[in-house]
Amino acid sequence: MxxxxxxxxxxxxxxxxxxxxxxxxxxxxxxxxxxxxxxxxxxxxxxxxxxxxxxxxxxxxxxxxxxxxxxxxxxxxxxxxxxxxxxxxxxxxxxxxxxxxxxxxxxxxxxxxxxxxxxxxxxxxxxxxxxxxxxxxxxxxxxxxxxxxxxxxxxxxxxxxxxxxxxxxxxxxxxxxxxxxxxxxxxxxxxxxxxxxxxxxxxxxxxxxxxxxxxxxxxxxxxxxxxxxxxxxxxxxxxxxxxERIAPYRTLTVEYYDSIVPTHPKAEILSAADNVVRYKFMKRELTAARLISDLSSLHPIRDVGIEEAGIDDIIRIAYAKTVQS
Amino acid sequence: MFSSSFRKYLFICKTRIIRSFTYRFDVFGNILMQTIVMVTTAFFWKALFQDETFRNGITADNMMTYTIMSSVLSVLFTTGVERRIQESVEKGSIAIDLMRPVNVFGMFFAEDLGNLIALLFQNLLPILLLGSLLIKVPTIVSVSAIPMFAVSVILSMAINWLTAAIFGMWAFTAISMDALFQVKKHLIRLLSGSIIPIWFFPKWLAGILNALPFVYIYQLPLDIYIGSASNEEIQGRMLIQLIWVLILAALFYLFSKKSLKKVLVQGG
The missing domain is CATH 3.40.50.300 (P-loop containing nucleotide triphosphate hydrolases)
Known part of the structure; x- marks a missing residue:
């Protein structure tokens, strides 16, 4: 066309x-x-x-x-x-x-x-x-x-x-x-x-x-x-x-009962404040279910939320990449 | 095919006429200005001539006809093409013109024609009427001069429009052309015989001007109208007028192709 x-x-x-x-x-x-x-x-x-x-x-x-x-x-x-x-x-x-x-x-x-x-x-x-x-x-x-x-x-x-x-x-x-x-x-x-x-x-x-x-x-x-x-x-x-290519990760937000920061070998900690910890992990390496069950075995969890990399992240990364090159 | 393609330009022209009439009140200022200039010029000539006759049999009466008809013609020589191009380049609306399946210059011409038709009623008739009332009734020298006058006016309009379009094309690439358009406007006013007939100029200057296209816009049709030149002279000058139309048409054709390739679109 x-x-x-x-x-x-x-x-x-x-x-x-x-x-x-x-x-x-x-x-x-x-x-x-x-x-x-x-x-x-x-x-x-x-x-x-x-x-x-x-x-x-x-x-x-x-x-x-x-x-x-x-x-x-x-x-x-x-x-x-x-x-x-x-x-x-x-x-x-x-x-x-x-x-x-x-x-x-x-x-x-x-x-x-x-x-x-x-x-x-x-x-x-x-x-x-x-x-x-x-x-x-x-x-x-x-x-x-x-x-x-x-x-x-x-x-x-x-x-x-x-x-x-x-x-x-x-x-x-x-x-x-x-x-x-x-x-x-x-x-x-x-x-x-x-x-x-x-x-x-x-x-x-x-x-x-x-x-x-x-x-x-x-x-x-x-x-x-x-x-x-x-x-x-x-x-x-x-x-x-x-x-998938530019942002192959997700973010998991976990709210614990106490102010505590458990770690996971395949997840990166983005932020931790009060009882809430945000983890970033690669979709290919780890499923969300796996991460949640691993974390809950370490410490009791009150609530979780999962975020896909937003389109705005993609755009930002794509544009930023062009500035570097 | 030809007729339906022609019809689209006709409709552009018609749309322009409708549009012109939505701005009825803009025209009063123009009529007023034109009338003031016309009346002062006419009385200037009257004072200057007293009861004398100029060397080629021109009287004060002739000069007043000349002045009224010059004002009337100036309405016919109103073109929007330069401003149109400049504004559309400045505002970026040239993009809209170019995305339609039309010849843009054909469209500009159709728009000017539409404006002109509206102006016949909004400007030309009132000025003719006011001139007749305030100065005198501008009668043509003889009935037999009418066809020649008509043909000559049409050729004048062609020269005038083509000159404007060729100047306007510059605006496709340069954004601000105001100064140049002003220069051109005043050059035409002075050098075309629209205010001062060329016969009043020194011989050498008149000779130069006769070689330029401008005198064939105003001076020639006005000479025909008041009968200030012999038939043979008029025929010779109409030939030159026709040659200028052809030269300008060729230049227009040549430039129009090139200029569109250089269009700049502002913003967005």
């Missing part, structure tokens, strides 16, 4: 000198510097996948999304959507994709929502019947029907994002790109958005690529994660597989 091959994007940045002197100097001579935002990405996305594209701020993920959607032209390398190079055949190829930017809207601020949709219907040359069908589907998922008459400038962020999602789906794209779609949304709107993504993925078979900083989005939606930093790929794989 989507193939990204050896993708590079460089920006030419003019360096301004410091202070008044530097500013004056740069009026006459600009020091130009080339900055690589994306430095050789290769990956393939299959039809029907939901891929989470994650990385810290400034990692190049938004630049990559913009090259994948035909907005920016790569310095070198190529993006193929359904076998077509989007940079070369932008006008034809963008018909196959829908894009939603969480931080900007494609809805016309001055018009009623339906008027933007009518404009898009003409731009994408959608038959009236198909258009009405899609609107009906969107109404059942997002409840867009009641917003059609509303001017966009009067909408809340949640309503606006619903409008943007519908706008992106009007021409039945094969791929939907979402760039930080849940940014700034309340819990209810986030829930609706995630439900929407799952539904169009299962019902219509739409391939979804999203960038996000929201761990809930990743956990609930993404089967596959692509982690990038400094414009290079850090990791690509199944969510659970990445968790």
């Amino acid at each position: 989507i193939t990204v091959r050896d993708l590079h994007k460089e920006y030419l940045v003019s360096e301004k000198g410091k202070g008044l002197g530097g500013t004056l100097k740069s009026l006459f001579r600009n020091e130009k510097k080339i900055i690589g935002a994306v430095n050789g990405l290769d990956f393939h996305v299959n039809k029907g996948e939901i891929v989470g594209f994650i990385g810290p701020n400034g990692s190049g993920k938004s630049t990559t999304i913009k090259m994948m959607t035909g907005i920016l032209t790569p310095t070198s390398g190529e993006v193929l959507i359904d076998g077509r190079n989007i940079a070369r055949y932008r006008k034809e190829t963008v018909r196959k994709i829908g894009v939603v930017f969480g931080q900007r809207t494609q809805l016309n601020w001055d018009l009623r929502l339906e008027e933007t949709f009518e404009l898009l219907r003409r731009i994408y040359q959608i038959e009236k019947k198909d258009y009405l069908d899609i609107l009906e589907v969107m109404d059942s998922i997002l409840g867009i029907g009641e917003l059609l008459d509303k001017p966009v400038r009067q909408m809340s962020l949640g309503q606006r994002v619903k409008g943007d999602l519908t706008a992106a789906m009007l021409h039945s794209p094969k791929v939907l790109f979402l760039d930080e779609p849940t940014i700034g949304l309340d819990a209810g709107s986030k829930y609706a958005l995630r439900k929407f993504i799952k539904e169009i993925n299962t019902i219509r078979g739409t391939t979804v690529i999203l960038t996000t900083h929201d761990l809930g989005d990743i956990q609930e939606l993404c089967e596959r994660l692509i982690i990038i930093n400094n414009g290079v790929m850090m990791d690509d794989g199944n969510l659970s597989e990445i968790v």
